[in-house]
Amino acid sequence: MPATTRRPDPHTVALLLMTAVTGLVEAASFLGLGHVYTAVMTGNILFLGFGLGGAHVSVVGAGLGLAAFSLGALLGHLINDGLVRRRGELWTPVAVAGVGMLLAVGAVAATGVEKQQDLPSGRALAVLAVMALAMGWRNAIALRIAAPDLPTTVLTRGLTGLLRVHAEMDSRERQAAAVVVMCGGAALGALLLRAGPALPLAAAAAVELASAAVFAVYGGREKHAGPAR
Structure with a gap:
């Protein structure tokens, strides 16, 4: 019998697009x-500690990033809850599209902002807050979707799971794909950054909206299998 080609799960594709956005x-x-x-708040928390220890890092930038991220998470939970009540499974593409916007x-906001060689300027801080x-x-x-083997922001857990001896093949493939996709997103972002910070951000918005489109076409999905990170 001829070998059958397995199509990728559309929800996995959407989550991988979100992972690329992180890079x-x-x-x-x-x-x-x-x-x-x-996106990776572990880094900002470490930077705050480094700054308190006298290192030359942007304590203001790290603190602002942590505060804005926390506010976004708080408001995001409230918005997601409201969308679930009003739209059911369709909450996912609406929420992801909101992030893309x-x-x-x-x-x-980053248009015309030059690449910051040292600590962020005032305008750069405003852009960082929005991001x-x-x-x-x-x-x-991502936390509400709850795909524990496919994190969209932090790969430490996913990489550890990838190296488990008895990991399921499907799970291992998703975790490996997440590593490759985030690395690819970071590489593309570094290349686009040559034209200034606005271009990789525009690309991130486009990819996030593409993820929302996949969710819209194939339907949102909410699991309760544990945290996504």
Whole structure:
């Protein structure tokens, strides 16, 4: 019998697109806007500690990123709850599209902002705040979707799961894909950054909206299998 070609699960594709966005966003924020994270909050918490220890890092930028991300997560949970009540499974594409629009606002705000070689300027801080707000909401979405073997922001757990001896093949494939996709998003973001921070942010917005489109076509899905990160 001829071998059958297995089609990728559309929800996996949508989550992988969201994972690529993390690489694009962090390329814009960390490499382009003064070495501040807007999606990976572990980095900002470490930077705050480094700053308290006297290291030359942007304590203001790290603190702003952490605060904006937290606000985005809080508001995101409230918005997601409201969307679930009003739209049922259709909450997912609406919420993901909302994040994409926020990233687009960040891209517009970043237009004309030069790459920050050291600590972020005042305008760069404003862009970082919008980005972190969007990624806080995006992480609230990922948490509600709850795909524990396919994180969209932090790969430490996924990489550890990938190396489990008795991991299921489907799970291992998704975890490996997440590593490759986030690395690819970061590489693309670094290349686009040559034209300024606005371009990788615009690309991130476009990819996030593409993820929303996949969810819209194939339907949202809410699991309760544990945390996504």
